Amino acid sequence: MKYIQRLIIIVAFIALSFRFPCPAKESGTSGAAAEIYIKGFKESFLSQSPSRQKAIAADIMELGRKFEAIIDSAEFYIGQRDRRVATLRNRTAGSPAEKHALNRALIDEYIHFSFDSAFAAGKRNLDSALNLKDANMIAESRIDLARVFIQGGYFREAAQQLESIDHEAIDPKIRAEALLAQFFMEFENGFFFAWNRQDHDVAEERMKALYPQIIGLLPDDAYETYQIKTKMAFYKHQYVDATGYCDILLLKNSDPGNWDYINALGDMGFNKLGAHNYVAAMDYMVKSATLALRKGALNIPALRKIAELTYIAGNTELASRLINLSMDYAMAYNSKYRIIESAKGYPMINRQLQEQIEHKNNTISVAAIIMAAMVIMLAASLWYSRKQHKKVKQQADMISRFNQTLMERNQEIESTNHKLSEIHAVTGFLTSKMMNGTSICRELVGKLHKDVSLKIKVRQYDNLPDLIDTFQKEMKLHQVDIDEILLAFFPNFVEQFNQLLREDSRFRCDNGVLPTEVRIFALWRIGLKKNESIARCMDYQLNTIKSYKTRVINSSLYEKDEFYDRLMQIKVNVKV
Numbered sequence: 001m002k003y004i005q006r007l008i009i010i011v012a013f014i015a016l017s018f019r020f021p022c023p024a025k026e027s028g029t030s031g032a033a034a035e036i037y038i039k040g041f042k043e044s045f046l047s048q049s050p051s052r053q054k055a056i057a058a059d060i061m062e063l064g065r066k067f068e069a070i071i072d073s074a075e076f077y078i079g080q081r082d083r084r085v086a087t088l089r090n091r092t093a094g095s096p097a098e099k100h101a102l103n104r105a106l107i108d109e110y111i112h113f114s115f116d117s118a119f120a121a122g123k124r125n126l127d128s129a130l131n132l133k134d135a136n137m138i139a140e141s142r143i144d145l146a147r148v149f150i151q152g153g154y155f156r157e158a159a160q161q162l163e164s165i166d167h168e169a170i171d172p173k174i175r176a177e178a179l180l181a182q183f184f185m186e187f188e189n190g191f192f193f194a195w196n197r198q199d200h201d202v203a204e205e206r207m208k209a210l211y212p213q214i215i216g217l218l219p220d221d222a223y224e225t226y227q228i229k230t231k232m233a234f235y236k237h238q239y240v241d242a243t244g245y246c247d248i249l250l251l252k253n254s255d256p257g258n259w260d261y262i263n264a265l266g267d268m269g270f271n272k273l274g275a276h277n278y279v280a281a282m283d284y285m286v287k288s289a290t291l292a293l294r295k296g297a298l299n300i301p302a303l304r305k306i307a308e309l310t311y312i313a314g315n316t317e318l319a320s321r322l323i324n325l326s327m328d329y330a331m332a333y334n335s336k337y338r339i340i341e342s343a344k345g346y347p348m349i350n351r352q353l354q355e356q357i358e359h360k361n362n363t364i365s366v367a368a369i370i371m372a373a374m375v376i377m378l379a380a381s382l383w384y385s386r387k388q389h390k391k392v393k394q395q396a397d398m399i400s401r402f403n404q405t406l407m408e409r410n411q412e413i414e415s416t417n418h419k420l421s422e423i424h425a426v427t428g429f430l431t432s433k434m435m436n437g438t439s440i441c442r443e444l445v446g447k448l449h450k451d452v453s454l455k456i457k458v459r460q461y462d463n464l465p466d467l468i469d470t471f472q473k474e475m476k477l478h479q480v481d482i483d484e485i486l487l488a489f490f491p492n493f494v495e496q497f498n499q500l501l502r503e504d505s506r507f508r509c510d511n512g513v514l515p516t517e518v519r520i521f522a523l524w525r526i527g528l529k530k531n532e533s534i535a536r537c538m539d540y541q542l543n544t545i546k547s548y549k550t551r552v553i554n555s556s557l558y559e560k561d562e563f564y565d566r567l568m569q570i571k572v573n574v575k576v
Contacts, residue, residue, distance in 0.1 A: 057314055059279040059282070060312075061315055063279075063282045063286045067289065067306060068321075070289075071293065073557060081297075099128065100125060103124060103125040107125070111151060112296075113296060113332075113333060114298070115333055122141065136170050136174055139174050142162065142165050146161040146185065147181060151299055151338075153335060153340065162178060162182045162185065172217055180214060183207055187203070187231045190207070207232060211228060214228060223249065234274070243268060246268040247268075257295070262295075265284050266284070266285060266289075266302045270285075304326040308349075316349065319349050326338075326342040330342050448467070455467060482537065483513055483519065489526055489573070490525070490572065494507060497518055500556055500558065501555050501556055502557060505552075505555035520548050520552075521549075525570055526572075531549075
């Protein structure tokens with residue numbers, strides 16, 4: 001039922017798109033064209049050698065699993081976003097200029113998760129600016145509304161807003177913003193209506209006409225200059241040039257909380273995908289989508305491409321989950337544009353998943369038919385083999401239980417092997433450290449014995465305390481640091497441990513010194529699971545250890561049991 005509702009919405013939005021001028025030839029919004037597009041990437045992937053396919057698929061799956069973990073925390077980040085928006089909405093503004101700026105800040109938030117809210121704020125700002133008759137405010141309000149319309153796929157309405165701006169009456173900076181908005185509108189319009197598939201590409205012509213106007217209003221090395229260069233190169237399938245421009249954008253703005261940086265990561269991913277560099281494309285898109293999710297966004301173009309890459313790598317189940325999530329987000333955002341984009345891969349991915357399910361069901365049906373035939377045969381000969389049938393059934397049940405027991409034992413063996421592997425790594429490393437430490441201690445004790453004997457022999461008794469102090473200092477000097485051992489087992493433990501905690505409760509490791517809380521849980525992970533053992537190892541009071549553990553668990557993203565389960569998933573990676 002859920003799939004039928006979605007398909008009805010997709011058809012309705014595609015039908016709605018015909019209210020805009022479309023080219024006479026095949027549109028990029030058609031399901032067939034989209035399937036050809038995705039199948040082209042699939043064919044390129046399959047043209048690789050089997051070993052290369054396996055390596056690419058493994059890397060993509062690893063990135064996909066990491067992204068799944070971020071998706072599971074989406075509700076937490078949406079809560080942060082809602083609190084951030086509530087703070088803006090509760091802020092008071094005195095002058096009209098302050099109100100205008102506050103509304104623009106709200107639009108910048110809404111545009112990433114609610115088309116309707118962004119439109120309402122934009123319309124409110126435009127009405128206020130029109131009442132004030134301030135040309136610059138009016139222009140900024142129309143630019144904001146155009147940006148909202150572009151995200152929703154309403155290019156005609158966006159064009160109407162931008163064409164209504166009086167370029168002669170506004171500041172050059174705002175004029176540049178208006179021209180940039182028009183350029184980005186033509187770029188999105190070109191892909192939405194697939195002008196680049198026509199003999200006469202209207203969108204490209206308009207972008208080329210806008211390009212010198214924008215360049216003339218910007219400094220030579222402006223961030224926006226490289227933005228339009230990236231868009232133009234990508235539109236013309238010049239992926240090498242486009243990735244070069246993206247590198248510059250990422251260097252110019254490396255703040256992960258800035259939307260320009262997030263969008264540049266996504267653009268890099270799209271260009272890497274265009275060049276059929278699947279792993280790099282997946283990496284950049286996952287980074288972009290992860291940062292967008294952490295800001296509570298629902299308007300995430302990279303999400304559907306992550307789904308398509310996962311599909312290409314062969315994990316149809318995960319691809320279906322991601323494309324369904326992309327569709328859910330697009331519907332929640334209420335963007336015709338994003339719904340139609342998600343609809344490109346939605347039918348094919350879910351159709352293949354459905355085919356796999358049907359294949360399994362057919363297999364079960366065939367097995368059921370065979371079993372039914374056997375039952376009929378057995379029923380016909382029941383008068384002869386009733387007792388035998390009972391015995392066979394008992395044996396079958398016994399075999400089933402035996403197989404189940406074997407499966408459970410195999411799982412236990414696999415778990416035990418994994419633990420033994422970790423124990424082997426731990427004991428090998430500790431043995432090495434202990435043997436090395438023992439060797440040094442022997443040398444120091446031998447040296448002390450020799451020196452003490454000499455001092456006693458020559459009756460220099462007053463020098464014995466200094467000799468013993470020197471020995472103790474040398475012993476301490478060669479003692480192995482706990483943090484050194486823990487970081488040898490878990491080089492990235494702090495980063496992985498931080499993923500289990502809320503962002504405001506995470507730790508740093510400076511100069512190889514672990515925070516006390518992190519050291520406690522690293523010792524727990526390595527095998528010291530009793531508070532008394534940890535306290536003795538760290539020379540702390542038992543209650544102190546309990547207090548630290550309680551404080552950390554209270555700041556975790558997970559319940560206590562799940563927290564410890566995820567902690568145990570941090571793998572030992574001994575680096576001797």
